[in-house]
Amino acid sequence: MNTAARCLFxxxxxxxxxxxxxxxxxxxTFQAAETGxxxxxxxxxxxxxxxEAVYDTLLSYDYLAxxxxxxxxxxxxPEISAxxxxxxxxxxxxxxxxxxxxxxxxxxxxxxxxxxxxIRRFFDPKNRSPYAFLFTGKIVGLDxxxxxxxxxxxxxxDSPVAGLQTPDRYTLVIRLTQPxxxxxxxxxxxxxxxxxxxxxxxxxxxxxSHPVGTGPFYLKRxxxxxxxxxxxxxGYRGKVWDFDPGDNPRFKQIAERMxxxxxxxxxxxEISIMEETQSRWLAFQRGETDIEYQLWEVAPTFxxxxxxxxxxxxxxxxxxxxxxxxxxxxxxxxMQDKVGDTPNPFAGFxxxxxxxxxxxxxxxxxxxxxxxxxxxxxxxxxxxxPPGVVGHDPKYVSSIPYDPRAANALLERYxxxxxxxxxxxxxxxxxxxxxxxxxxxxRDRQFDELFKRGLDAIGIRLEIVxxxxxxxxxxxxxxxxxxxxxxxxxxxPDGDNFMQLLYGPNTYESNxxxxxSPEYDKRYTRSxxxxxxxxxxxxxxxxxxIMETDTVWFLADSRIRNAxxxxxxxxxxxxxxxxxxxxxxxxxxxxQY
Amino acid sequence: xxxxxxxxxxQFIPTLGGVVLLVFFVFNFVGGDPAYLLAxxxxxxxxxxxxxxQLGVDEPYAVQLWIFVKQILSGDFGASWSTNxxxxxxxxxxxxxxxxxxIPLLMISTxxxxxxxxxxxxxxxxxxxxxxxxxxxxxxxxxxxxxILVFQYVFAYxxxxxxxxxxxxxxxxxxxxYSVLAIIxxxxxxxxxDIRLYRTFFLDEINQDYVRTARAKGMSExxxxxxxxxxxxxxxxxxxxxxxxxxxLAGSFLIERFFGIPGIGREVILAVExxxxxxxxxxxxxxxxxxxxxNLAADxxxxxxxxxxxxx
Numbered sequence: 001m002n003t004a005a006r007c008l009f010x011x012x013x014x015x016x017x018x019x020x021x022x023x024x025x026x027x028x029t030f031q032a033a034e035t036g037x038x039x040x041x042x043x044x045x046x047x048x049x050x051x052e053a054v055y056d057t058l059l060s061y062d063y064l065a066x067x068x069x070x071x072x073x074x075x076x077x078p079e080i081s082a083x084x085x086x087x088x089x090x091x092x093x094x095x096x097x098x099x100x101x102x103x104x105x106x107x108x109x110x111x112x113x114x115x116x117x118x119i120r121r122f123f124d125p126k127n128r129s130p131y132a133f134l135f136t137g138k139i140v141g142l143d144x145x146x147x148x149x150x151x152x153x154x155x156x157x158d159s160p161v162a163g164l165q166t167p168d169r170y171t172l173v174i175r176l177t178q179p180x181x182x183x184x185x186x187x188x189x190x191x192x193x194x195x196x197x198x199x200x201x202x203x204x205x206x207x208x209s210h211p212v213g214t215g216p217f218y219l220k221r222x223x224x225x226x227x228x229x230x231x232x233x234x235g236y237r238g239k240v241w242d243f244d245p246g247d248n249p250r251f252k253q254i255a256e257r258m259x260x261x262x263x264x265x266x267x268x269x270e271i272s273i274m275e276e277t278q279s280r281w282l283a284f285q286r287g288e289t290d291i292e293y294q295l296w297e298v299a300p301t302f303x304x305x306x307x308x309x310x311x312x313x314x315x316x317x318x319x320x321x322x323x324x325x326x327x328x329x330x331x332x333x334x335m336q337d338k339v340g341d342t343p344n345p346f347a348g349f350x351x352x353x354x355x356x357x358x359x360x361x362x363x364x365x366x367x368x369x370x371x372x373x374x375x376x377x378x379x380x381x382x383x384x385x386p387p388g389v390v391g392h393d394p395k396y397v398s399s400i401p402y403d404p405r406a407a408n409a410l411l412e413r414y415x416x417x418x419x420x421x422x423x424x425x426x427x428x429x430x431x432x433x434x435x436x437x438x439x440x441x442x443r444d445r446q447f448d449e450l451f452k453r454g455l456d457a458i459g460i461r462l463e464i465v466x467x468x469x470x471x472x473x474x475x476x477x478x479x480x481x482x483x484x485x486x487x488x489x490x491x492x493p494d495g496d497n498f499m500q501l502l503y504g505p506n507t508y509e510s511n512x513x514x515x516x517s518p519e520y521d522k523r524y525t526r527s528x529x530x531x532x533x534x535x536x537x538x539x540x541x542x543x544x545x546i547m548e549t550d551t552v553w554f555l556a557d558s559r560i561r562n563a564x565x566x567x568x569x570x571x572x573x574x575x576x577x578x579x580x581x582x583x584x585x586x587x588x589x590x591x592q593y
Numbered sequence: 594x595x596x597x598x599x600x601x602x603x604q605f606i607p608t609l610g611g612v613v614l615l616v617f618f619v620f621n622f623v624g625g626d627p628a629y630l631l632a633x634x635x636x637x638x639x640x641x642x643x644x645x646x647q648l649g650v651d652e653p654y655a656v657q658l659w660i661f662v663k664q665i666l667s668g669d670f671g672a673s674w675s676t677n678x679x680x681x682x683x684x685x686x687x688x689x690x691x692x693x694x695x696i697p698l699l700m701i702s703t704x705x706x707x708x709x710x711x712x713x714x715x716x717x718x719x720x721x722x723x724x725x726x727x728x729x730x731x732x733x734x735x736x737x738x739x740x741i742l743v744f745q746y747v748f749a750y751x752x753x754x755x756x757x758x759x760x761x762x763x764x765x766x767x768x769x770x771y772s773v774l775a776i777i778x779x780x781x782x783x784x785x786x787d788i789r790l791y792r793t794f795f796l797d798e799i800n801q802d803y804v805r806t807a808r809a810k811g812m813s814e815x816x817x818x819x820x821x822x823x824x825x826x827x828x829x830x831x832x833x834x835x836x837x838x839x840x841x842l843a844g845s846f847l848i849e850r851f852f853g854i855p856g857i858g859r860e861v862i863l864a865v866e867x868x869x870x871x872x873x874x875x876x877x878x879x880x881x882x883x884x885x886x887x888n889l890a891a892d893x894x895x896x897x898x899x900x901x902x903x904x905x
Contacts (some may be wrong), residue, residue: 033863036676043633043675128644130633150643208677224678224686225863226760226855274758276851278742283749283757362641448642470625470868491634510635 036208185492317567391495535592706787
């Protein structure tokens with residue numbers, strides 16, 4: 001090597017080494033393509049991750065508190081009036097949006113007006129916001145404002161709304177029509193993030209591709225459905241990692257390594273959209289990605305039967321964070337007398353109908369579902385409120401066991417006799433057919449088979465109705481599905497988010513069973529007025545027993561999330577509600593393992 | 594030839610009309626209501642009604658059909674219902690990645706396929722011919738999914754020759770780094786059917802009188818095969834290649850999904866999953882037009898390749 005070449009080599013090394021040392025980029029994947037990053041328009045799970053990274057919400061969550069706890073975000077914790085109807089938020093001063101041509105070269109500070117504007121946007125018909133329900137009927141004057149726009153009037157963002165006041169630049173006052181204990185959770189939800197009106201007006205219909213926020217990261221490069229590159233926001237307001245780990249040993253380890261670090265500790269996040277499990281799994285094993293937690297199908301490859309990481313992965317320094325998702329899966333019965341124009345033999349509150357539903361519930365082997373379909377990566381759901389959510393009761397045991405023998409006896413007792421074909425008939429002699437709705441996917445086919453096996457054991461004929469997911473949703477929301485598997489993941493970590501799924505007035509919205517029980521509804525209405533605590537928990541217990549007695553649902557499972565991390569990832573734990581924990585972690589360039 | 598071309602172009606109109614009606618019928622009566630997908634976790638009837646109004650799917654079918662026709666005439670299919678991205682932008686940005694994979698794939702598989710087919714046609718009936726045909730039959734009966742899984746596992750994961758998936762910014766980076774394994778899979782999948790098909794084309798030609806005459810006149814085998822047989826067999830081969838093109842563009846979704854290539858095929862699947870009618874409409878119409886144009890181009894090429902061909 002001649003002298004010139006040596007000099008060039010040394011020069012290149014000098015330039016490259018510090019760059020590499022500073023370049024802490026987290027590589028992760030999304031399992032499905034995003035739809036865009038305009039908060040009010042987002043209607044998919046993955047886009048929510050980017051919202052959380054790019055924007056600020058009024059409130060946020062404590063990274064380590066379990067069950068999840070709301071803390072200050074872009075605003076301090078609100079002052080709440082004695083009647084619980086007025087929330088006053090003080091926005092922190094000096095928070096600025098990342099630079100954008102829409103600001104015409106000036107620094108743009110976040111103000112209370114930005115939050116008021118962002119809330120109004122949910123009701124602009126042009127935005128077709130799927131999350132308008134978060135504020136519907138809640139803020140004084142907002143529904144009337146929205147109704148005028150829907151009637152054809154121009155949506156006037158400048159006209160006043162009584163329940164959304166900004167008395168000064170940094171104060172937002174929200175007046176509610178009635179007390180609502182969920183409001184802090186709603187205002188920690190990423191879709192309620194603040195956007196700048198200039199940006200939205202500048203980009204118009206293209207706003208989903210131009211997220212401009214005040215959060216810890218900004219969008220650096222974006223190839224739709226393929227690559228999302230975020231870079232640390234240099235003007236971020238300077239959050240410092242400071243969370244109480246409590247008694248949790250893993251959280252203590254995290255706190256030891258992260259305490260006092262200025263956030264974000266990483267320089268950026270590179271997100272690849274990888275729909276296929278094999279691609280994600282191989283990419284992780286090759287070190288192309290740093291965190292991977294959507295690997296249910298291949299879990300037996302890296303997990304032992306007792307739920308630990310296999311030794312060969314431990315030796316490579318791979319870390320695992322294992323949490324139960326704040327979700328439930330369940331099978332519901334439509335409680336309306338007719339499904340479409342057809343009489344529904346599974347609906348009603350007579351003893352024989354309840355016995356019929358109970359027998360079906362007792363024929364379904366949830367342990368098999370967990371073992372075969374979930375590959376062991378789920379826990380049985382006993383209670384409608386899952387772990388990690390306020391109101392969950394780990395001691396509660398469902399009163400609906402798996403017991404096909406007892407199910408058969410129950411059907412015999414209530415005169416559901418078997419015909420010559422081996423299948424049972426209704427007590428009046430009419431045919432008895434359970435119409436079960438599912439989508440034509442491989443995963444649903446497994447559910448179909450498991451369900452059929454259970455029903456065959458008790459002699460109930462099953463008819464599987466297959467349709468595409470959008471059509472299935474439509475039928476469900478019109479109370480036209482007789483029986484279907486469903487799932488619900490927490491929007492916020494409070495039991496109310498789950499108990500509302502059986503509230504009568506929510507029929508045609510979230511109450512897919514179209515269940516109307518005066519006893520349940522009475523207790524639910526009362527629970528809405530109570531803070532989390534023993535009295536509300538008692539009501540939730542009673543409501544759960546009412547649901548079980550009527551056998552409207554039978555609960556199946558909550559999935560376990562195994563988040564695998566490369567040895568260089570520091571400080572990661574899956575938060576039950578936060579989508580993107582990227583703000584709170586670091587990457588160690590020289591991991592020890 | 595001009596009269597022929599104009600007549601064929603005129604025939605495009607009823608064909609396209611049929612495609613439009615079919616797509617419209619399938620989407621509206623089988624495709625599912627997109628409003629329920631877009632309405633989120635807790636939709637209420639009012640939200641659903643507003644979404645339907647904003648999307649225009651609450652209009653009478655005749656009005657919706659007329660809007661569709663106007664979109665075709667103007668070439669403006671509006672914006673995606675899911676992402677709000679203009680359909681024209683979607684095509685402009687997704688076409689490049691698809692072609693980065695498909696053009697080399699088609700070129701390599703055609704060259705290899707033709708060379709192998711000519712070789713086995715030349716030694717027809719021999720052990721080599723039979724062995725290649727058996728191998729082709731086996732290879733053809735293996736699903737593309739198996740090729741992808743195995744190649745990705747062996748070449749990307751075990752040997753580490755290529756990244757498992759990904760897509761960059763620079764064209765050369767994409768072509769030489771991210772596309773290579775996808776192209777290899779594509780070639781492996783298409784080679785077997787190509788060899789079998791092209792072999793029959795070559796055999797047809799080898800048995801022609803002009804080949805026997807050329808041999809009788811003492812012409813070398815190389816010249817007979819590479820000049821005369823290849824030229825005459827080229828007509829059906831060109832037809833086959835051109836007809837594959839539009840379908841390949843939209844049908845390469847598996848390769849694009851597994852290798853993370855942001856192409857048209859992947860976008861089509863996303864659109865179907867999301868009931869995103871503007872994209873489905875545009876893809877269907879463009880593929881139909883491309884198929885018709887390619888058909889016409891193939892016919893015109895016949896004339897260029899073989900002057901004896903009469904276009905009527």
